[in-house]
Amino acid sequence: MEIRDVYLWLYGVVGCSGKTIEKIENQCNNLKDIFDFSVKTIYNLEGVNEKTKNRILDLKNRAYLDDYKEKLYRKKVLYTVQGDSDYPGRLFDIYDSPKVIFYKGNIERLNKNFSIGMVGSRKPTVYGKECAKKISSELSGYGIDIISGLAIGIDAISQKSCIDSGGITFGVLGSGIDNPLPKTNIGLMNRIVECGGAVISEHGIEKDVKPYYFANRNRIISGLSDGVVVVEAAEKSGALITAEFAAEHGKNVFAVPGSIFSDMSRGCHNLIKDGAKPVSGIIDILESYEFMNISAASKKDKQSSVQQIIDDESDIIVSVIKKHGEIGIDSICEFTGMNINKVNPAIEKLKLYDIIIETSAGKYSLRI
Known part of the structure; x- marks a missing residue:
């Protein structure tokens, strides 16, 4: 045999x-x-x-x-085992490397392409959602694949944004390949496969789901990735397990900082204290690899295009928002000395060009 x-x-x-x-x-x-x-x-x-x-x-x-x-x-489930040419070679270096990987889709890119893992809270804030969308979309624009866990929240947002940007993403299930959880992401799972990626699991078919499966799958997310970004995470978030595995695997760990008043940012802030690289834009990720020249040029082009969009009044508003981090429209009027009839159109323009986001009713912050 x-x-x-x-x-x-x-x-x-x-x-x-x-x-x-x-x-x-x-x-x-x-x-x-x-x-x-x-x-x-x-x-x-x-x-x-x-x-x-x-x-x-x-x-x-x-x-x-x-x-x-x-x-x-x-069930249209494919599989690869250690020793097969298409088995993801990066998994040989992780703890308890799976002997068998079950999947739907195409896994060939896992042995060829650069990839970044993106994980975070299942209950992200508006800020976290916007950060995940932006980072995933821009990384995908460089042809970088996104690896995540198909969980609700940051995982699903990152993977959906990747697809919407024309990128390729791979989802790692913590359940059997024939029993994807959560069920709400089955549509996303199908899109991942249809758009050239794959959904994989170390668990086959007709297997009961064990709680520890979801923690264990984080080692695979890390193993398949060249680095891991934690977008938003509470102090005891499961996303931090992926970061721990990444550190053990010798991978770069990145964390998106947030408000010091937000419980959802404490996990990321702790990672930064422990040595994770803070991310204020994808240049912070790219420069850790061999993309610095590309990213620097991209940043310059983006700054040039933004300057063409922003007029003097908008520039003042951006400066105020940048200084205060998150601010309501009444406070913007107060700090700029501008009438609300001027502030409102400027705010809408800045939102239209994705320079600022509305984080909650009447409050605004800069996109990273």
């Missing part, structure tokens, strides 16, 4: 974890002959629990494997 079939059978049919497969492989001369192993050989395996040993013996039949493959085919 081919080794890829052995991996698929042990993982999908028997239900072994990657670590258990590794233990079995280390104790057997030729894992491809596992169907020929004696009862004694199976029961003498060290570090493998009795339940797993019994399942190996009970299900040691090619028919079970063929049935599993048929189910994968009917």
